[in-house]
Amino acid sequence: MSIFDRTAVSRRGFLIGASLTGAGLVIGFRPQPAAAQAGAQPFAPNAFIRIPPEGKITFVMPAVEMGQGIYTAVAMMLAEELEVGLDQVVLEHAPTDPKQYANPLLGDQITGGSLSVRGVYEQMRKAGAAGRIMLVAAAARDWGVSPDACKAEAGQVVETGGSRKAAYGNLIAAAASEAVPQDVPLKPASSYRVIGKPARRLDSPEKVNGTAKFGIDARPDGVSYAAIAICPHFNGKVRAVDEAPAMAVKGVKKVVRIEEAVAVVADNTGAARKGLAALSIDWDPGPSGSLAQAELERLMDQAIDGKALPHVNEGDVTKAEAEHGPVHEFVYRMPILTHSAMEPMNCTVHVRADGCDVWVGTQIMSRARQAAADVTGLPLEKVVVHNHLLGGGFGRRLDVDGITLATKIAKQVDGPVKVTWSREEDIRHDCYRYLNYSRVTATLGADGLPVSWRHRVIGPSVMARWLPAFTKDGVDLDQMAGAETPYQIPNRQTDFARHEAPDGMLTGNWRGVGATRNIPPVECGIDELAGIAGVDPLEYRRRLLAHKPRLLAALNLAAEKAGWSTALPKGKGRGIALAEDFGSFAAMIAEVTVGEDGKFKTDRIVCAVDCGQVINPDTVEAQIQSGVVYGLSAALYGRITVENGAVVEGNFDDAPVVRIHETPPIEVHIVPSTEPPGGIGEVGTPGVAPSLVNAIAAATGKRLRTWPIDQSDLRRV
């Protein structure tokens, strides 16, 4: 079960937002000052569409764009039913308004969990269809014919078999007085003209010519620029700082001190950074000041045998172990990871006595507004969040710590101030994916297939802090996602040994969430069992997946495209990993070469994915490649360490990520499907770490159980 799985969400009763069917389908005009002056109101059949008398139609985007292509996908859904071309629309970020723009599956204005397309697929098509029905009705009434004698195409209503035509812009006044349709029939997928066809991204031109505006590009009138040093030690504070060296730097206006940080405000960020570098800040490291990596790892190891809360319990694992033995046990260890989005954390805030404006790129609009309200003490309606494009999210911008910090600083600054974190601050004050360990215990039957599977999940509970409704009896449901495996194993038990990061070290959501956490131990574990049984790992999985036709079909397609049945020369190997989550089914096969020197190279990665009804196949390919490269960085390099109660690494030199020359060819094959759409932004990530490890095992006989992959010596055993 996935985080935010639709059924789970409904069952847990926090589906508090708009329903799928009726959301926002009310006549409502959002006053547009310019248009109002001109005397012509745009027609807004709902919160997502505004049709002006002339020019392009505006689509308002309920989810935020961080690279995943959702702006284009949402526009495609609206355009499909409104009957307009993608060249006839412009896009607008939604304001903070959870009543109108909440993701129907989440009940809040959140972009995450690969839930945007899944959440709005029906809602957007119905919004488009409602607008079209009203425009057609208005034209039909004007012409004195039945709406059935009219059709809509390319932004106009056309009389079928007649000669009359009317552009949408000429119908807006009449359409506004038509009744909002209550029953909105939708096209069958077989009639789609936009959905499912490759479309160019609508945000490409501005991202190619430099005019795209990210949060970091906000420049409100009178803005000043701040650089920030946050206490490097978890929960540490500023003890003392002499402001003079910073104030001596040309362009520096002010040194702002808050409990946990010092900021230098200047007339450009360069001067602010120079001023900050000139300061000698005396930090009080607090109680965590002596914490070291070895201790954190020792505590995790200790937690493996500690207390755990039960989750899945099927069959009788204890009995199966007694009957079938021997028991095979593997412990997998995953490191601390950062998000390292290319756009470092930043936030621009203007605090006034009567209100507050925030310019930022955030995945979580309502909490962004709440954060600024909490710091300023202003009522929510006095805080305006101006959302922007996000220079990467990956879960980092699901937290609002950066908005809280910037607002604290802005309270001490006249006029708006832009707080830009250095890369070092970004890496040393992330909401980390913390250490996660897994202990897998299994027994095999006479046929070599597993008869029992135990999986103890050791790590923190992000949901306890971030979304408590997604915990049950102390068990973090996201942390447990997929821990029981998708495989047909008669006796299965999973449990959760909660073990938190040290106080003050924030942990958060990381691309692929629970799936990225559990698929490595599951897919390596099953591969190890296949090896013990002496069965080909593809065949082994096939025998365990008869009950999962979609996952099996993805596996078979990947195997065919990867040429699984063709032998590889010595030193090469292929490894499989499957991922079933986010409503999608992915199979990944990595092919590696391990040289005589023990170094390895990823030759290619083949991925087959069934994500249900595809919205934009071009985006599916891009997102799988994206997920793979993100997973590759983590598998090869991802490891944050702690010394003196502080994160050691600070930039791309000591916390490297994959570059173009390390990126193998990544093939993406789509399994055609008419099932409801699944998510695609995350399902490419979880399989990378296990498929590489399984491929290395195939090439060398060496089984790695710790990430990142130790590349120092993989010589064959």
Next chain:
Amino acid sequence: MPYNLTVNGKSYAVDVDGDIPLLWVLRDTIGLTGTKFGCGIAMCGACTVHVDGLPVRSCILPVSEAAEKPVTTIEAIGETPEGKKIQAAWLDIDVVQCGYCQSGQIMSATALLATNSSPTDADIDAVMAGNICRCGTYPRIRAAIKQAARG
């Protein structure tokens, strides 16, 4: 002392310390925000601009060293023949995702094409390895450079 900058053919007199990196002068003082900040130590390439026709990491280039030299940023790179080709290929292949690193990628790719009209995979690796993309658009960057080179 003010420095005279020529950016995209326009002149600016900027009154900042000479050791302030060009990046911040472009973004904050002049207001050309297409050039991005990524790492501050020339490790990621997001801040790449052309000075005297050569690609430089503006996050570490002191503004004093860019004075009196022509500076070209993403906002005007489309006016060069190679920049125009690269941008057209970027649109055709639909390279971008979040887009944040793409200004720098395009500036690096344009500089590559200006000195090497038919780059091999190894040539692309050698130059483009300086530009990080966390969205993993690398396969499409490679394809777009090859397409731009073809014409």
